[in-house]
Structures are given as structure tokens and as C-alpha cells.
Amino acid sequence: MIENKAFIYKSIPDGWPVPGQDLTVEDIGFDENAPPPKGGFTTKNYYVAYDPSQRGRMRDPSIQSYSPAMKTGEPVISVSVIGKVLKSDDPAIKEGQIVMLQGSGSESYSAKDESAVKTTQIIEPKEGVPLTAYLGLLGMTGMTAYGSLHEIGQPKKGDVILISAAAGAVGQMVGQIAVREGLHVIGSVGDDRKLDFILHDLKFTSGFNYKKESIADAVKRLAPEGIDIFYDNVGGELLDVALANMKVFGRIIACGSISTYNNAKDTTPYGVKNYAAMVRRRLRWQGFLVFDPNIAQWRKERDENVTEWIQDGSFKSVDHITEGMDNAVQGFLGMLKGQNLGKSILKIADPE
Numbered sequence: 484m485i486e487n488k489a490f491i492y493k494s495i496p497d498g499w500p501v502p503g504q505d506l507t508v509e510d511i512g513f514d515e516n517a518p519p520p521k522g523g524f525t526t527k528n529y530y531v532a533y534d535p536s537q538r539g540r541m542r543d544p545s546i547q548s549y550s551p552a553m554k555t556g557e558p559v560i561s562v563s564v565i566g567k568v569l570k571s572d573d574p575a576i577k578e579g580q581i582v583m584l585q586g587s588g589s590e591s592y593s594a595k596d597e598s599a600v601k602t603t604q605i606i607e608p609k610e611g612v613p614l615t616a617y618l619g620l621l622g623m624t625g626m627t628a629y630g631s632l633h634e635i636g637q638p639k640k641g642d643v644i645l646i647s648a649a650a651g652a653v654g655q656m657v658g659q660i661a662v663r664e665g666l667h668v669i670g671s672v673g674d675d676r677k678l679d680f681i682l683h684d685l686k687f688t689s690g691f692n693y694k695k696e697s698i699a700d701a702v703k704r705l706a707p708e709g710i711d712i713f714y715d716n717v718g719g720e721l722l723d724v725a726l727a728n729m730k731v732f733g734r735i736i737a738c739g740s741i742s743t744y745n746n747a748k749d750t751t752p753y754g755v756k757n758y759a760a761m762v763r764r765r766l767r768w769q770g771f772l773v774f775d776p777n778i779a780q781w782r783k784e785r786d787e788n789v790t791e792w793i794q795d796g797s798f799k800s801v802d803h804i805t806e807g808m809d810n811a812v813q814g815f816l817g818m819l820k821g822q823n824l825g826k827s828i829l830k831i832a833d834p835e
């Protein structure tokens with residue numbers, strides 16, 4: 484047996500997960516001499532994607548949602564894990580290949596049975612495209628941004644778009660596409676370093692730090708004529724202010740509501756006050772999941788365009804890398820608390 488450190492989901496948090504109680508790092512062991520599972524394969528893992536949706540799966544299993552609750556005592560499930568194949572019992576997956584596992588444990592080594600083969604993506608390295616881009620712009624996050632902005636937002640040159648959590652994984656992608664397509668792009672962020680990033684690196688038209696300025700004042704100041712598209716990653720007060728400032732026939736893309744994910748059981752959710760704008764301004768407000776067919780249909784176009792834009796340098800793939808499994812808990816909480824800039828990723832080992 485060799486050491487196999489893993490990021491473990493220990494118990495259901497009530498409110499913010501408590502390190503050492505709800506989330507830990509433990510050695511779960513790995514038998515490097517064992518054959519791969521029948522029809523399956525084994526991997527040494529390099530990178531694990533963090534996503535806010537992981538917090539939603541740390542819940543009482545009796546509460547239904549679009550993805551099952553995680554099991555306590557097991558590694559935290561990640562949407563995507565990148566690793567190298569060590570041994571394989573399936574002809575489609577070969578030793579030494581770089582693969583992306585979907586819905587897999589946050590662990591240093593994995594043994595996957597045959598059911599994992601059909602969801603495993605073999606990554607052919609492309610010049611100028613970092614491996615981590617397959618967790619961000621070219622992964623689930625990028626698909627979320629590309630598909631929903633086009634399908635629900637229906638952006639047109641000159642439209643005013645407001646994006647919340649604009650320096651995060653989804654936000655940085657939505658913003659860069661919107662800049663590229665000639666929109667007037669406004670970002671809301673939680674610190675000045677992020678504001679500098681969206682304005683100077685990503686070339687947003689404008690932005691504000693919602694922790695320093697009243698959200699209502701900032702939106703009035705930066706979008707005096709109103710908003711055509713609101714890309715909502717956060718919910719809460721910013722959603723309410725956006726509703727009050729939408730233009731007639733505006734579109735609201737409901738991607739997530741991270742401001743609520745760590746609410747304790749007895750917390751009363753933020754109550755939206757400006758709902759009347761929906762009818763008065765004839766708004767369209769649509770939620771989605773990245774694997775919905777109308778979003779997933781943008782996959783080919785996303786893959787082609789975004790690969791080209793990363794390669795020609797016109798698109799930035801900015802990651803926040805947490806180094807080492809020992810720091811897994813802090814990297815995850817850092818994402819939820821707004822301490823990370825770009826796509827949050829846990830690096831377990833250097834790719835060989």
C-alpha cells in the first residue's frame with residue numbers, strides 16, 4: 484500500500500463547513516500492485532476542480548436536488564479530475580494517457596470500475612493550451628458560461644451586461660466573451676485586486692467592488708440607461724438591484740446563488756423586493772443546468788472557438804491553484820469565501 488491522501492467529506496455542515504469536523508484530509512491508501520478493476524483503470528491524479536456546487540451536495544441525503552448528496556466518510560466528489568492512467572483493463576483507455584474523470588473523488592490515486600469508462604475524456608495535449616484549461620474555460624465551467632450566455636442571454640453588440648462574481652471561474656469567461664462580442668460589460672466583484680483584474684486584464688468596460696460601494700449606487704452610476712442582460716452567479720441584494728434596473732425585454736440568466744450556499748438551516752433567505760419589474764419591463768428570467776440539452780448543444784462551437792482564442796492569446800485562462808492535498812480544505816473554503824481569483828483548482832502533483 485502507498486499513501487493516498489484525499490479530501491474527505493466527514494459530516495454535514497450547518498452553515499459554513501468547519502475544517503477538521505466537516506472536512507478533513509486523510510490517507511485512504513492505494514494498492515499500487517493490484518490489477519485495475521475489471522473493465523476499468525487506475526490513475527495518478529494531478530488536478531481536481533473545485534466548484535460551488537460541491538457545497539450543495541454536502542446536505543442531508545433526504546433533500547432532493549439535481550445531483551445526489553455526497554456520502555459522508557468518502558472523498559469529496561469533484562465534477563472533474565485530471566490524471567494519468569497507470570493501469571487499464573479497457574482497450575479504449577491506455578496506460579500513460581492523460582484523462583479527465585467526471586464526478587470522481589478528490590484523491591491522489593483512483594481505481595475506476597468499468598462504469599467510469601464512458602464518461603472519461605481522453606485529453607490530447609494541444610500546444611498553448613494548459614492542462615488546467617480543461618477544468619476551466621474548456622471544462623464544465625466554460626460550458627456553463629458559453630452555453631447560457633448565448634442560449635438565454637442572446638447577446639447583441641452594444642447590449643449592457645452586468646455580471647456578478649465577475650472575476651470567478653464562470654464570470655471571467657462570460658465577461659471575456661461579452662467583451663469580444665462588443666457588449667458594454669460591467670462586473671461586480673468583492674475586492675480591489677479582482678476589480679483591477681476585470682478592468683485591466685479582461686478589458687471589462689467598468690466594474691465595482693460591492694464591499695466598498697452601495698450596490699444600488701454603483702449600478703445606477705455605471706448603467707444609467709439600464710441593463711439588457713444580468714448574469715447572476717450570486718442572488719441576494721445584487722439580483723434585487725439588477726431587477727430594478729433592467730431595460731424593457733431584458734434577460735436574466737440565473738446561473739447560481741452563491742450568497743445563500745452557506746446559510747445555516749434557520750437562516751431566512753434574502754427576500755427579493757423588485758419582482759414587479761418582471762411584468763412592467765417584460766423580462767425573461769431563466770435558470771439552467773450546464774448539462775441541459777439546450778446548453779450542451781453549444782459544446783462543439785465552444786470547444787473550437789475557445790481553444791483558438793486561448794491559443795492565439797486573446798483569451799485568458801486564469802486559475803487559482805491551491806498547492807497540495809494538505810491544503811485542500813482551505814482551497815475549497817477560499818473559493819466559497821471569495822478569496823480565490825479565477826477558476827479554483829486543487830493541484831495534487833506535478834504532471835509527469
Ligand SMILES: NC(=O)c1ccc[n+]([C@@H]2O[C@H](COP(=O)([O-])OP(=O)(O)OC[C@H]3O[C@@H](n4cnc5c(N)ncnc54)[C@H](OP(=O)(O)O)[C@@H]3O)[C@@H](O)[C@H]2O)c1
Nearest residue numbers: 535627648651652653672673716739740741742772773821
Ligand atoms: N447552473 C449551472 O449549471 C452552474 C454551473 C457552474 C457554476 N454555477 C454557479 O455559478 C456561480 C459561480 O461559480 P464559479 O465556479 O464561477 O465560482 P467562482 O465565481 O469562481 O467563486 C465563487 C465567487 O462567488 C463570490 N461570492 C461568494 N460569496 C458571495 C456573496 N455572499 N455575495 C457575493 N458574491 C459572493 C466570490 O467572488 P467575490 O469575491 O467577487 O464576491 C467568489 O470568488 C455559482 O453560483 C455556481 O453555483 C452554475
